[in-house]
Amino acid sequence: MRKSATPKKRKLSTAKIQYTGQIPHIYGIWLLNIILSIMTLGIYSFWGRVRLRKYVASRVVLAGDPCQYTGTGGELFLGFIKGILFLFLSYVLLTIGYAIIYFIAAFFAHFSGEAQADAIMAGASLVSGALFVVFYYALFCVAIFSALRYRFSRVTWRGIRGAIKYSAFTYACQSIKFTILKILSLGLYAHIADVKLAKMVAENSYYGNARAKFHGNPESLWKINFITMLLSIPTLALSRLWYKAALIRHNFQATQIDHLRFDFDITGGKLLGFYLVNLLIVVCTLGIGMPYVMQRSIKLVADNLTIIGDINTSKVLQSNEELAGSGEGLNSVIGEPDFAGVI
Amino acid sequence: MNAVGKYYDGMRANSHAVVITLTSYKLVIEDRENGIKLSWEFSDITLIESPEFGSAFSLSNKTRPAERLIIADLDLYKALIIQIPLANKPLVRVNITKSRGCLLVALFISLMIVYAWVLPQFSSQIARVFPSSWAKYIGERHVETYEEKGLVCKNTDGIESLNKIIKRIVPKEHRDKINVQIVTEDTVNAYIVPGGHVVIFSALLDEAESPEEIAGILAHEVGHHLENHPVQALIERVGVAVILSGMEMNLLNFKYSRDKEVKADRIAISLLDEARVSKRGLIGFLKRNSGSIFDNKIVNYLSTHPANEERISSLVVSNTVNKPTPILSKSEWIQLKQICSKPGV
Numbered sequence: 001m002r003k004s005a006t007p008k009k010r011k012l013s014t015a016k017i018q019y020t021g022q023i024p025h026i027y028g029i030w031l032l033n034i035i036l037s038i039m040t041l042g043i044y045s046f047w048g049r050v051r052l053r054k055y056v057a058s059r060v061v062l063a064g065d066p067c068q069y070t071g072t073g074g075e076l077f078l079g080f081i082k083g084i085l086f087l088f089l090s091y092v093l094l095t096i097g098y099a100i101i102y103f104i105a106a107f108f109a110h111f112s113g114e115a116q117a118d119a120i121m122a123g124a125s126l127v128s129g130a131l132f133v134v135f136y137y138a139l140f141c142v143a144i145f146s147a148l149r150y151r152f153s154r155v156t157w158r159g160i161r162g163a164i165k166y167s168a169f170t171y172a173c174q175s176i177k178f179t180i181l182k183i184l185s186l187g188l189y190a191h192i193a194d195v196k197l198a199k200m201v202a203e204n205s206y207y208g209n210a211r212a213k214f215h216g217n218p219e220s221l222w223k224i225n226f227i228t229m230l231l232s233i234p235t236l237a238l239s240r241l242w243y244k245a246a247l248i249r250h251n252f253q254a255t256q257i258d259h260l261r262f263d264f265d266i267t268g269g270k271l272l273g274f275y276l277v278n279l280l281i282v283v284c285t286l287g288i289g290m291p292y293v294m295q296r297s298i299k300l301v302a303d304n305l306t307i308i309g310d311i312n313t314s315k316v317l318q319s320n321e322e323l324a325g326s327g328e329g330l331n332s333v334i335g336e337p338d339f340a341g342v343i
Numbered sequence: 344m345n346a347v348g349k350y351y352d353g354m355r356a357n358s359h360a361v362v363i364t365l366t367s368y369k370l371v372i373e374d375r376e377n378g379i380k381l382s383w384e385f386s387d388i389t390l391i392e393s394p395e396f397g398s399a400f401s402l403s404n405k406t407r408p409a410e411r412l413i414i415a416d417l418d419l420y421k422a423l424i425i426q427i428p429l430a431n432k433p434l435v436r437v438n439i440t441k442s443r444g445c446l447l448v449a450l451f452i453s454l455m456i457v458y459a460w461v462l463p464q465f466s467s468q469i470a471r472v473f474p475s476s477w478a479k480y481i482g483e484r485h486v487e488t489y490e491e492k493g494l495v496c497k498n499t500d501g502i503e504s505l506n507k508i509i510k511r512i513v514p515k516e517h518r519d520k521i522n523v524q525i526v527t528e529d530t531v532n533a534y535i536v537p538g539g540h541v542v543i544f545s546a547l548l549d550e551a552e553s554p555e556e557i558a559g560i561l562a563h564e565v566g567h568h569l570e571n572h573p574v575q576a577l578i579e580r581v582g583v584a585v586i587l588s589g590m591e592m593n594l595l596n597f598k599y600s601r602d603k604e605v606k607a608d609r610i611a612i613s614l615l616d617e618a619r620v621s622k623r624g625l626i627g628f629l630k631r632n633s634g635s636i637f638d639n640k641i642v643n644y645l646s647t648h649p650a651n652e653e654r655i656s657s658l659v660v661s662n663t664v665n666k667p668t669p670i671l672s673k674s675e676w677i678q679l680k681q682i683c684s685k686p687g688v
Contacts, residue, residue, distance in 0.1 A: 037489025316356040
């Protein structure tokens with residue numbers, strides 16, 4: 001008979017990310033970017049952004065090996081041009097969409113009574129308004145996600161690059177679906193929607209050929225979602241920071257790449273302090289303190305993220321996939337600025 | 344010359360501690376522990392990342408682009424960089440040393456001074472050579488946005504009353520350059536944009552108690568136009584901020600300095616006097632509203648046209664020669680008040 005015994009748990013090693021970037025260095029690069037961008041009417045900003053990203057990436061060290069940012073200014077510039085063209089095209093399409101809606105409405109209004117005609121035209125305005133909101137929200141989602149995918153593909157560690165193999169369009173559709181469900185459920189569905197979206201992104205993320213796994217369980221978040229949602233009116237939505245912190249913690253703990261797991265030691269109080277100080281820095285320095293905010297954002301991740309498990313990644317191979325498309329397209333036109341989305 | 348570094352083969356996530364030897368035509372990379380020995384000829388080496396603030400630099404090989412070599416030795420960098428073909432080092436950049444850093448800070452401060460002090464100082468001179476067709480174009484585009492949204496009030500009787508005020512207040516030689524529009528907006532505000540377009544919000548019209556108040560405000564805005572203040576404000580704003588953030592200029596919130604407000608007031612008083620319109624309208628409107636700083640509706644006009652006791656009292660003591668006569672009849676004033684209502688309402 002086999003002896004039943006609890007297998008002895010092997011203690012997993014843990015590691016912290018080391019970040020050695022320094023404020024004076026970031027200031028130097030940031031100021032040079034501003035000056036050269038002014039002199040070149042903004043064109044240098046793409047190369048400047050790359051310079052800053054390269055600096056930051058090379059200062060992020062894991063297990064003795066630094067990360068590398070391999071994107072180029074040319075790629076970002078090309079992406080920006082593509083973004084402008086895409087935005088223009090989308091504007092034309094939206095205008096055609098409006099014209100069709102109003103044409104159909106006018107057609108029906110023509111054959112209706114005065115009161116009905118007014119109602120039809122009001123309905124057409126409502127539909128076109130909704131179309132406008134959904135269309136630009138979708139564009140925003142595509143922009144943010146494409147940029148994330150691009151940045152992920154341009155960061156290497158030990159020469160192996162990351163990848164997110166998921167369509168930005170599908171991401172936008174899912175994001176819209178979940179947003180609508182969140183609104184309809186008065187926020188009670190938020191934790192399920194957020195975890196599902198994170199699962200979709202995580203399970204399509206790769207380090208080389210190692211695909212990430214996600215063991216999330218939204219049930220563990222329902223209570224904090226419910227309470228912070230109830231408190232969001234009296235606290236002017238500040239209570240949601242506690243939910244956000246719980247979600248970040250949950251998502252990191254649920255993600256696994258190869259044998260590596262993660263833990264992110266963040267609380268609502270920490271997030272509140274972080275955002276408040278950032279706001280104060282930006283407001284009191286009239287924007288000149290922006291490098292401090294960047295540094296604080298990166299340090300927040302580095303100081304609180306723990307990597308659990310054996311970093312023996314010798315089995316991980318380089319992905320054979322083509323690199324994600326050039327530049328950040330729409331994001332450089334309508335999306336978030338650099339390091340704004342770190343947390 | 345020897346140095347140590349890290350080598351990644353680009354295939355597996357392995358880190359190799361290597362010894363690098365610089366010879367006369369190649370780099371020899373050796374991982375003695377794992378028995379790896381590679382030779383990279385100078386013509387194949389690409390500089391991926393140059394050292395920044397004393398950091399390591401990174402190299403790749405043109406024939407195997409996924410491979411990476413990271414070296415911290417700056418002496419090796421100096422010796423190697425002159426050997427690599429120019430086409431393979433697109434990212435060679437000027438390092439930010441302490442003295443260059445100071446220069447950068449000085450440049451940045453100079454730019455800020457240009458933006459905050461030099462541009463406003465010379466805005467009137469620059470405004471003089473600013474093409475009027477550009478100013479007209481900018482103003483027209485701004486006003487068109489109200490037109491597109493159907494916010495411009497077009498009641499015919501109201502427009503007739505408005506034209507009567509314009510005809511009296513605006514000197515003949517400037518009349519074709521001034522275009523006044525009443526726009527349906529729930530904020531008490533009136534402003535002028537480049538090109539002579541005056542916009543008066545309907546809430547201001549509702550707030551006004553007499554046609555002389557509207558005439559006074561119009562005269563004040565015309566004063567800004569005659570002094571070229573809108574173009575100057577445009578120049579002051581077209582600076583670093585616009586280039587940096589790419590933000591659109593909000594012509595609605597152009598705020599003028601106290602001096603410019605006083606100048607516009609002086610012109611307004613002389614225009615009102617010439618037109619035989621009482622200055623009490625303008626004074627009354629400012630007086631009545633200067634105490635209402637907690638009323639959001641009023642704040643907008645006052646935030647762009649700061650009115651303090653000094654400004655009001657200088658308006659009170661200003662000399663007028665002509666005896667004022669009413670600018671509109673009672674019925675015309677009612678028609679003007681109803682300019683935003685639909686015809687027949």
